[in-house]
Each structure stands twice: as structure tokens, then as C-alpha cells.
């Protein structure tokens with residue numbers, strides 16, 4: 001499997017929509033399932049985002065199978081996020097993607113700390129954050145309002161020195 005990240009492009013709407021329209025993709029998210037217009041708006045905003053928001057298409061063997069973000073939160077801290085098409089879950093794609101985001105954050109942006117958060121019920125995402133070497137730092141209460149009410153977020157982070 002050859003995995004690479006490249007900046008998300010307007011042409012990626014169809015690919016992104018193929019997972020953003022699925023309930024399982026957004027079960028723990030405040031967005032979705034997306035209409036085509038909502039996915040289009042997300043991609044347009046991502047393409048036009050300021051330089052502190054880096055949005056990528058995740059390519060496996062040249063197919064767009066996911067999207068990922070590195071957000072620069074000030075000069076030394078970054079936040080990562082990712083999604084993969086459900087037909088490819090469990091193959092290590094999110095883990096490889098998150099590793100690449102760490103590499104970009106630490107090596108190319110000189111960050112000191114990178115964190116990720118997830119719904120405590122999102123065990124797959126928590127597994128990814130742990131597998132890339134992040135440590136659990138605690139639970140933030142009532143951070144997002146989703147379909148079934150306010151949800152908490154578990155915080156994981158890694159430092160450049162770790």
C-alpha cells in the first residue's frame with residue numbers, strides 16, 4: 001500500500017462526499033451526514049482556507065480514500081484530524097495518515113506539541129491516536145453538540161521530544 005497526502009482540491013468533492021454522506025462516517029461528529037451541497041461547501045472552504053489550516057486528500061495507490069487536517073494552533077501547537085472511507089477501515093490507513101501529519105507538523109512546521117481529540121465512544125480514533133504515540137491527557141466535558149446531545153472529547157497529545 002502506497003499512502004500519500006496532497007492538498008485537497010475542488011475536484012475531490014465526489015470522493016469526499018462518498019464517505020461524508022454516510023452515517024457511520026459522522027456518527028461522532030457535529031456535521032453530517034452531508035448533502036452534496038454541504039460536502040461542496042466543506043471542500044471549497046478547505047481549498048480556500050488560511051495557511052494555519054492545512055487540509056489534505058489521503059491517497060492510497062492514487063485513489064482518494066480519506067481526508068485529513070493539520071491545524072496550526074499558534075506558533076508551536078498543532079491539531080490533527082482524519083477520516084477514511086468506511087469500506088477501507090481497519091487497514092491502518094488512518095494510522096499512516098496521522099503519522100504523516102505528525103511528520104509534517106514536527107519536521108516541516110517545527111511544532112512542539114500536536115494533539116488530537118475524539119468522542120470517548122470513538123474507539124477506532126482513540127486507537128489511532130494511541131498507536132501514533134500520543135498520550136491520553138484527559139476528558140473535556142460537553143465540547144460538541146451532536147445528534148444525541150452534548151458530547152465529551154478525550155484529549156491525546158505528543159511532544160516533539162517524546
Ligand SMILES: CC(C)(COP(=O)(O)OP(=O)(O)OC[C@H]1O[C@@H](n2cnc3c(N)ncnc32)[C@H](O)[C@@H]1OP(=O)(O)O)[C@@H](O)C(=O)NCCC(=O)NCCS
Pocket residue numbers: 024025026028081082083084085088089090091092093094095096117118119122123124125127128131
Ligand atoms: C477513526 C477512523 C479514521 C479510523 O480509520 P482506520 O483507517 O480504520 O484506522 P486504522 O486501521 O489505522 O486503525 C484503527 C484501529 O482502531 C481499532 N478499532 C476499530 N474499531 C474498534 C473498536 N470498536 N474498539 C476498539 N478498537 C477498534 C482497530 O482495531 C485498529 O487498531 P489496531 O490496528 O491496533 O487493530 C475511521 O473509523 C473513520 O474515518 N471514522 C469516521 C471519522 C472519524 O471519526 N474521524 C476521527 C475524528 S476524532
